[in-house]
Amino acid sequence: MPAVTVDQLRKSYQDTVALKKESFRVEPGELFGVIGPDGAGKTTLFRILTTLLVPDQGQARVEGFDVVKDYRQIRHITGYMPGEFSLYMDLTVAENLRFFATIFDTTIEENYHLIRDIYQQIEPFKHRLARNLSGGMKQKLALSCALIHKPRVLILDEPTTGVDAVSRKEFWEMLIQLKKQDITILVSTPYMDEAGLCDRVALIQQGSIMKIDSPARILEDFPRKLWAARSNQPYKLLQDLREYIDLASVYPFGDSIHITHKRDEMDKQQLEDFLQQRGHPDIEVAPARPTIEDCFMDLMNQGT
Amino acid sequence: MNRQSQYMITVKDMVKKFGQFTANDHLTFNVKRGEIFGFLGANGAGKTTAMRILCGLSSPTSGEIYVAGYNVYRETEKIKRSIGYMSQKFSLYEDLTVKENFRFYGGIYGLKRRKIRERTGYLLDKLNFSHAMNQKISDIPLGWKQKLAFSIAIMHEPRIVFLDEPTSGVDPITRRQFWEMIYETASQEVTVFVTTHYMDEAEYCSRVSIMDRGKIKALDTPANLKQTYRVANMNEVFVQIAR
Numbered sequence: 267m268p269a270v271t272v273d274q275l276r277k278s279y280q281d282t283v284a285l286k287k288e289s290f291r292v293e294p295g296e297l298f299g300v301i302g303p304d305g306a307g308k309t310t311l312f313r314i315l316t317t318l319l320v321p322d323q324g325q326a327r328v329e330g331f332d333v334v335k336d337y338r339q340i341r342h343i344t345g346y347m348p349g350e351f352s353l354y355m356d357l358t359v360a361e362n363l364r365f366f367a368t369i370f371d372t373t374i375e376e377n378y379h380l381i382r383d384i385y386q387q388i389e390p391f392k393h394r395l396a397r398n399l400s401g402g403m404k405q406k407l408a409l410s411c412a413l414i415h416k417p418r419v420l421i422l423d424e425p426t427t428g429v430d431a432v433s434r435k436e437f438w439e440m441l442i443q444l445k446k447q448d449i450t451i452l453v454s455t456p457y458m459d460e461a462g463l464c465d466r467v468a469l470i471q472q473g474s475i476m477k478i479d480s481p482a483r484i485l486e487d488f489p490r491k492l493w494a495a496r497s498n499q500p501y502k503l504l505q506d507l508r509e510y511i512d513l514a515s516v517y518p519f520g521d522s523i524h525i526t527h528k529r530d531e532m533d534k535q536q537l538e539d540f541l542q543q544r545g546h547p548d549i550e551v552a553p554a555r556p557t558i559e560d561c562f563m564d565l566m567n568q569g570t
Numbered sequence: 571m572n573r574q575s576q577y578m579i580t581v582k583d584m585v586k587k588f589g590q591f592t593a594n595d596h597l598t599f600n601v602k603r604g605e606i607f608g609f610l611g612a613n614g615a616g617k618t619t620a621m622r623i624l625c626g627l628s629s630p631t632s633g634e635i636y637v638a639g640y641n642v643y644r645e646t647e648k649i650k651r652s653i654g655y656m657s658q659k660f661s662l663y664e665d666l667t668v669k670e671n672f673r674f675y676g677g678i679y680g681l682k683r684r685k686i687r688e689r690t691g692y693l694l695d696k697l698n699f700s701h702a703m704n705q706k707i708s709d710i711p712l713g714w715k716q717k718l719a720f721s722i723a724i725m726h727e728p729r730i731v732f733l734d735e736p737t738s739g740v741d742p743i744t745r746r747q748f749w750e751m752i753y754e755t756a757s758q759e760v761t762v763f764v765t766t767h768y769m770d771e772a773e774y775c776s777r778v779s780i781m782d783r784g785k786i787k788a789l790d791t792p793a794n795l796k797q798t799y800r801v802a803n804m805n806e807v808f809v810q811i812a813r
Binding site: 302303304305306400401402427428429430431432433434435456457458459471500501504517518519520521559562563566567 | 611612613614615711712713735738739740741742743744746749750753754757767768769770773774792793803804805808809812813
């Protein structure tokens, strides 16, 4: 039995369609990423799966339980970390954790092994009020509280949004550790570079899932040969590349500009000559490996 | 400081304390005219505190700081008039139309009615968004809102524009279009001071500073930083410094 089944799920708010009849499955023990920008439908999807919203059409099941009929059971077996910090600011670290354990009719001691690695980092501050914690500590407390009843499915809505690159890395290391405890994890993020850490990802945009697969397979499916161009004048290079005929895409990517050609074979020499004439004596054009972000943009363009 | 100097921001030994806590610990840096200056750091490193001081919203504990040639202790009103500011959180009024937002902010910046009309027309034209002039902001997709918020932040032709995580959460194509607007603005000699958590965006900056626990730990061009730390990209530079 899949851990999560989503079948033709649709949800709209007045005139805005947040989810357009989407279907997918998540296997037990998977680390499944839902990747897309704000407004893509990630939170709506997670709120339906956590029984906080009722879909307009379609069905969803978590561990075999229906999100509408069996909401009570689902609430017992899922852990949820919403996008906004939702713990009690006027309780201490330890009180928050005890509160959530009590609600689920368990104790901190019973499941301490699950949260030990995460909770130990904030335990020195366990008598501090939640409101006085730093962003990173709040995040660790929220994750501990979502785990304290030993959920079978953990649903994390944008846990790393607005978080710096180092804390993001640490957070993903925690998730990879948790995966070893046989917990199915669904996590959403707007950061495309986090896709590589998931077993499978759904790329989502404007209520539609554009693609679901393992990160490696998504990269393999990138339809054209990708090149990276570099010069000392990146902004000028971008403008000059836009004027070169037959390029299918031109996008800045860190210190280079990623381009694809409409035909399978691009004449690299011809492009370099063109750019040298345009005043880029140091131009460098080399084959590049696509990233999930290249794939995401390509799928966005296919959709329009 | 000479108002025509090559530096738009000069910061010398800036300290900001909140009680016992030192949020900014002797920061020293300069930002050149027309530069895109990336201001990076871990959460809680003290970026927001520094940015609030530079925008004239908070007074430093000590240090010698000038923004657009104005003193941050005494000339905060002049500073506010010389700068533009946008962030993802603080942007446009959802229940006003596009045009009304321009008119509102134009009024706040003290622009004459004719000037507001002129700048609104010019900026919307450049965005190719004139057709949506009378739409409510709440009906406009996030990506467009961000581009509009940026246009409004530069409508009074400031000499410096502060952007606080301007691209947070927008789709990757819009994020790139946004950076093109930044490039274009900088090419017109406007200084851009920007924070971001996207490390690929750090590569687009002329120079980048990286803060950790109240101090500036590194400040250089992305190319030099990568060379100094012997790594392939800015993400690795950041992780080495802030971990």
